[in-house]
Amino acid sequence: MIRIKTYKPLRPGGKKRKRLALVFLLFLLTTQFLNVYGVQRFPKPEFESGYFQPETLQPAGRAEMLAIMDVFFLVLSLAIVTWLVLKKRSRTGVFWMSLASLAYFGFYRQGCVCSIGAIQNMTLALFDKSYVLPLSAIAFFILPLIVTLFFGRTFCAGVCPFGAMQDLVSFNPQKAGPKLNTVLGLIPYIYLGLAVLYAATGTDFIICRYDPFVGIFRFNASFGMFIFAGALLISGIFIARPYCRFLCPYGVLLNWVSRFSWKHLTITPAQCIQCRLCEDSCPYDAIDMPVTGKNPEIRTATLRKMILICLLIPFFTVLGGWTGSQLHETLAGVNGKVRLSRALLQPAQTTGQPESIEITAFKSSGKPVSQLYAETSLLLKKFYTGGWVLGCFLGLVFGITLAYRMVTTYKTDYTPNKGACFSCARCVDFCPVTLNNNTPKLT
Amino acid sequence: MEEPENNPKFNRRKFFATGLRASFLLGIGGVAALVAKRSIAGGMVWQLDPAKCVQCGRCATNCVMAPSAVKCVHVYAMCGYCDLCGGYFKPETKTLTTAAENQLCPVNAIKRKFVEDPFFEYTIEEPLCIGCGKCVKGCGSFGNGSLQLQVRHNICVNCNHCSIARNCPSDAFSRLPASQPYLLRQVSVENQITAKTPGR
Ligand code: SF4
Ligand code: SF4
Ligand code: SF4
Ligand code: SF4
Numbered sequence: 071m072i073r074i075k076t077y078k079p080l081r082p083g084g085k086k087r088k089r090l091a092l093v094f095l096l097f098l099l100t101t102q103f104l105n106v107y108g109v110q111r112f113p114k115p116e117f118e119s120g121y122f123q124p125e126t127l128q129p130a131g132r133a134e135m136l137a138i139m140d141v142f143f144l145v146l147s148l149a150i151v152t153w154l155v156l157k158k159r160s161r162t163g164v165f166w167m168s169l170a171s172l173a174y175f176g177f178y179r180q181g182c183v184c185s186i187g188a189i190q191n192m193t194l195a196l197f198d199k200s201y202v203l204p205l206s207a208i209a210f211f212i213l214p215l216i217v218t219l220f221f222g223r224t225f226c227a228g229v230c231p232f233g234a235m236q237d238l239v240s241f242n243p244q245k246a247g248p249k250l251n252t253v254l255g256l257i258p259y260i261y262l263g264l265a266v267l268y269a270a271t272g273t274d275f276i277i278c279r280y281d282p283f284v285g286i287f288r289f290n291a292s293f294g295m296f297i298f299a300g301a302l303l304i305s306g307i308f309i310a311r312p313y314c315r316f317l318c319p320y321g322v323l324l325n326w327v328s329r330f331s332w333k334h335l336t337i338t339p340a341q342c343i344q345c346r347l348c349e350d351s352c353p354y355d356a357i358d359m360p361v362t363g364k365n366p367e368i369r370t371a372t373l374r375k376m377i378l379i380c381l382l383i384p385f386f387t388v389l390g391g392w393t394g395s396q397l398h399e400t401l402a403g404v405n406g407k408v409r410l411s412r413a414l415l416q417p418a419q420t421t422g423q424p425e426s427i428e429i430t431a432f433k434s435s436g437k438p439v440s441q442l443y444a445e446t447s448l449l450l451k452k453f454y455t456g457g458w459v460l461g462c463f464l465g466l467v468f469g470i471t472l473a474y475r476m477v478t479t480y481k482t483d484y485t486p487n488k489g490a491c492f493s494c495a496r497c498v499d500f501c502p503v504t505l506n507n508n509t510p511k512l513t
Numbered sequence: 514m515e516e517p518e519n520n521p522k523f524n525r526r527k528f529f530a531t532g533l534r535a536s537f538l539l540g541i542g543g544v545a546a547l548v549a550k551r552s553i554a555g556g557m558v559w560q561l562d563p564a565k566c567v568q569c570g571r572c573a574t575n576c577v578m579a580p581s582a583v584k585c586v587h588v589y590a591m592c593g594y595c596d597l598c599g600g601y602f603k604p605e606t607k608t609l610t611t612a613a614e615n616q617l618c619p620v621n622a623i624k625r626k627f628v629e630d631p632f633f634e635y636t637i638e639e640p641l642c643i644g645c646g647k648c649v650k651g652c653g654s655f656g657n658g659s660l661q662l663q664v665r666h667n668i669c670v671n672c673n674h675c676s677i678a679r680n681c682p683s684d685a686f687s688r689l690p691a692s693q694p695y696l697l698r699q700v701s702v703e704n705q706i707t708a709k710t711p712g713r
Contacts, residue, residue: 110657112593119629123589124636128695131666134555180670187673195548202690203548204556207673212545219537275674288670290579330533406679431567431683 140179141209144229147171148213151228152221154495155335161495164227168234176231181287185210185230186320187278189262190269197270214320218327222334226314226324226492233314233492235283239303240310243353251355252471254316259467262319263460264401271452273405277319310353314492325489334488337497339505342483348500349484356490357497361480375476383469387462394461395454402453411446414439557688559675563661563698565685568646568653572662575677576644582669583644583662583677585622585637588697591659594632599655600648601625601635617647639665658698666694 117123147167154163175184183191183204188211195203214225226233246254265277278284282299285291291299305312314321328334337348337357348357394401402408410428432442486497561572561583572583597609601623606615611625622641626634637660644662652660664675678686689696 110591112595112657114590114592115594115632117629117632121628126586126588126590126697129665129667131558131669131671131691131694134691137554137556182670183673191673192544192548195551196544201551202557202688203552205552205554206556208545208549208552212541215541216538219534274679278672278674279676279679288577290577327537330530330537332534427567427569428682431569434567435565435683
């Protein structure tokens with residue numbers, strides 16, 4: 071720095087103007103004036119040796135055409151997989167399709183943008199009017215949902231690269247049991263709720279942040295992500311598709327939509343004969359066993375249950391909402407602005423420690439502190455409302471889950487649970503019934 | 514599990530399901546329609562604003578790409594072609610030679626080339642650059658600020674949420690339309706003209 075003071079700026083005097091330089095200058099004026107700024111300590115020299123100043127390259131990103139191609143491939147693979155599942159009922163076909171999707175959406179497209187993450191783009195777009203989202207994000211969000219609404223979760227079977235990745239390692243799937251499935255099955259709701267809250271407040275895209283497989287698709291996972299992905303894949307050997315069943319936030323939406331699907335995959339092509347051959351065929355515990363009404367419950371007991379449920383659901387909803395609103399300051403702690411404000415508000419205690427880079431950067435930005443505080447208090451209000459909504463949602467989900475476990479629906483056949491079934495078509499091969507005659511192929 | 518068509522309970526359920534399906538469809542379509550107005554086909558890309566950046570070094574370490582998709586970009590139009598380049602030499606440098614120990618860049622990604630006395634051209638070898646911003650800081654404090662950090666879109670995979678953006682202390686990252694993906698600081702028009710006028 072001391073040397074710099076002694077440094078004399080070199081002023082080129084009486085130099086010939088180069089026509090080329092002028093042409094280049096004009097070119098610059100027409101192309102790249104995005105942000106005009108002028109701290110010119112040293113004037114630009116005028117060269118005598120015919121030196122031609124190189125152009126500052128500004129390589130473009132991925133072509134728009136390729137984004138359209140992504141959507142095209144999404145539609146195509148959805149169509150093929152749905153056809154393979156419902157018409158061909160071919161597990162082999164679905165398997166190869168899922169590998170193709172893994173190659174394209176996973177390794178070639180490097181897992182971005184995916185349907186799961188698109189939840190956040192949609193949310194941010196709904197809450198932040200200044201956010202412009204790519205058309206492909208909308209397509210990736212709605213197309214699988216619409217297909218699922220008609221044909222079940224064929225997207226999960228053979229289009230989602232996450233599903234395909236986990237399917238590759240599920241060598242020895244074990245049954246998790248209904249209790250564990252229900253309890254762990256609540257996690258995706260929490261994940262979804264938090265993802266929506268943080269996207270709506272413009273805090274972060276947590277689904278992308280904690281995306282376990284993107285590091286694998288890009289061959290450069292950070293250490294933490296590598297451990298997470300490794301843990302998921304290793305547990306995936308015994309618990310098939312752990313991310314799909316116990317984490318995936320998009321799976322929550324697909325699950326609900328799929329319950330009302332118009333034509334869902336059936337295990338048997340014709341009539342179930344209760345041979346029980348498919349009973350253990352589903353690696354995801356998605357087959358509902360028959361529940362025959364041998365001892366129908368007495369009316370009063372059913373009535374009492376109904377009343378209890380009607381009381382429990384609102385109770386949990388309000389309790390959840392209240393808890394959420396109480397936690398809003400903690401929830402807001404993830405937000406960078408909130409953290410910055412808090413750091414600025416308590417400088418006295420942290421004497422001795424050097425000022426954090428965030429504070430230095432904020433001070434040098436010239437933004438008034440009052441404006442930051444105003445923005446933060448607005449954010450905190452949003453988090454308060456968001457905390458209520460998130461809490462109510464989770465309470466409601468908890469209540470409904472409890473209620474679900476209290477009621478019994480009677481049915482006679484083995485059927486895939488329309489919500490949980492990934493339409494992978496594995497169970498299909500276990501059914502001995504053929505379409506033409508209603509008798510077993512094998513005896 | 515075929516149920517008889519004349520079973521009233523079954524018909525009621527079917528009607529109920531159709532209604533729900535229709536409302537789901539309306540809901541999904543409605544949400545899409547709400548946001549579709551503000552969508553663009555080419556999408557958005559991440560870029561950092563050099564005017565906000567404080568060269569904290571996190572661009573080098575937080576990108577999902579290794580080395581980072583953020584590179585030092587040289588805006589030649591702003592450069593003074595200085596012999597003693599604040600972005601090339603370490604501040605304590607005694608001899609202005611290209612010796613590695615004199616260079617500020619930890620990976621020696623800046624190439625210094627003699628143009629004519631007393632001017633030198635500095636070129637960034639982008640494949641080597643790790644985006645640490647050391648040179649940018651040097652150039653900004655002692656020079657014209659012609660070295661600037663930018664997300665290079667031929668390398669950036671355009672993450673749905675840029676992982677540097679969430680760690681940038683100066684909030685320098687934002688989404689830009691893919692048709693205008695750079696935020697280079699330019700010297701103002703008048704400045705450039707006046708810098709040239711004495712020679713006339
Ligand atoms: S549950 Fe989620 S991760 Fe799994 S296949 Fe479906 S969308 Fe993909
Ligand atoms: S298709 Fe069959 S095996 Fe596959 S998830 Fe659904 S019920 Fe399970
Ligand atoms: S993280 Fe932000 S402040 Fe740090 S070098 Fe990158 S753009 Fe600059
Ligand atoms: S969007 Fe992703 S690849 Fe691009 S600069 Fe940010 S972290 Fe790096």
